[in-house]
Amino acid sequence: MATAADIDAAPFERFLILEASLLDTRRFREWMGLFAEDGTYWVPALPDQEDPFGQASLFYDDRDLMKTRIDRLEHPRIHVQTPPSRTAHLVGNAIVEEADEAKGEYLVGSTFIMVEYRDDQQRVFAGHQRHRLRRDGASFLIVQKRVDLINCDSAFEAMAVPI
């Protein structure tokens, strides 16, 4: 069996770039469609946070919460998105950290930078992300996306769009 280090990261990186482009173009429903039915999106509020259950997190959405979040993002009276954010993601340094080819499950680490502009203000989010992916035909489904912001435990101005 091939070890994770032998696996070409390029197809995974292409998937991550596609995912980021859906966020940058505000196609949030299509973005949600990349997640498995049991998929979760997690942005911890602590470095090295062990789990999302015993400690506060910035985001911890299952598909139900993701849908509520996106319903709100599309609501005409979401004040914190009036005007809406514009974002640009840069994703790189992708590496397959774990692989189970038999099950078609992979853990892919990468580094990201997201610049957000809204209402005359620009700010930068950056960190490391880990995607737990499940092979789905020619593509993948996200089982978990974990985003570790380098400043995850700082005080933030309001955030509305997923990172």
Place this chain on the structure above:
Amino acid sequence: MNERKGHAERLICCYHGWNYDTDGKLMGVPVPEGCCDGFDRADFNLARAPRVGEYRGFVFASLSAHGASFEDHIGPMKGNIDDLVDRAPDGALALDAGMHRYVFSGNWKLQVENVLDSYHVPFGHASTVNKAGVQFARREGDRKGAEVIETGKQQTASTWKDRKSFTVGNGHGWTSNTTLDDSKRSSAAFDEYKRALAAKVGADRAAEILKPRLHNSLIYPNMSIMGLNIHVRVIKPLAVDRTEVTIYPIRLLGAPESMNSGNIRLLNVTHSAASFVQTDDLESFVRTQKGLHSQQTDWVDISRGLGAEEPDRELNATRGLATHEMVVRAQYRAWVGYMREAA
């Protein structure tokens, strides 16, 4: 101190190495032979908060040596703290589940006013309400959230309009429970919690404790307790137009962990910097601050319900409707008093 948490036996100044005991006593001064005659370490202890008080584990500190006593200031709000702490089967809370921290470019009083304001909800939080006018569920065991907007009418739900607010002096206040139906509140975790509480305090007392009396309580000037998805909030002014808020999820000791973790998860949704509820408030605060900065409008009207206040003898409080602004007037009355004292 440069770390948010940790353990140390001595606090050592990074600059010249003066070191202090954890109670602030100066223990060591490097190169002591350079100190002048009569130098006494006891004169150089770390500053103390002049006044400190504690109630049921909550520690309050004042940086002023003068002012109302702890008892006089906090006394009228002890029942609100009891209402929270008594919910724990073991009679104690743990604030060890991390924190949410957010900042906004606005004055601290905007956040303080907001915690007891029931007038803004259908408008400020329109994006959290579905087509039936109902918000998502916010408590363990609830199948749906509060009705906020009257179905089909695009106006504040009558159940919301009937909510009450209370003041007890010193700027403090609270709003009464939402109109959620507690008889239908049930889940495996919540039912187990009810059993755990009843086992500790008896069924009658447990039923009394669980009666939803409070929505938000404000312990003026800078702390609030929320009863709906329980948390404690501390509001810190950084500048006249910049405020930092820390929100602590609460674990009820003796409650099932699944109930506590359910609350921690809900709080991510309602009050993290990326939450569905808090973010629209923050946007409102920022826009309000910008508007006030213009100085072209010389009014901020907080007269809703003026003259409609009535005494609540049972609670030893003054009662008004929660969509009125009695609580805001009470806050500014206290604030003006402090400003006069300071002047």
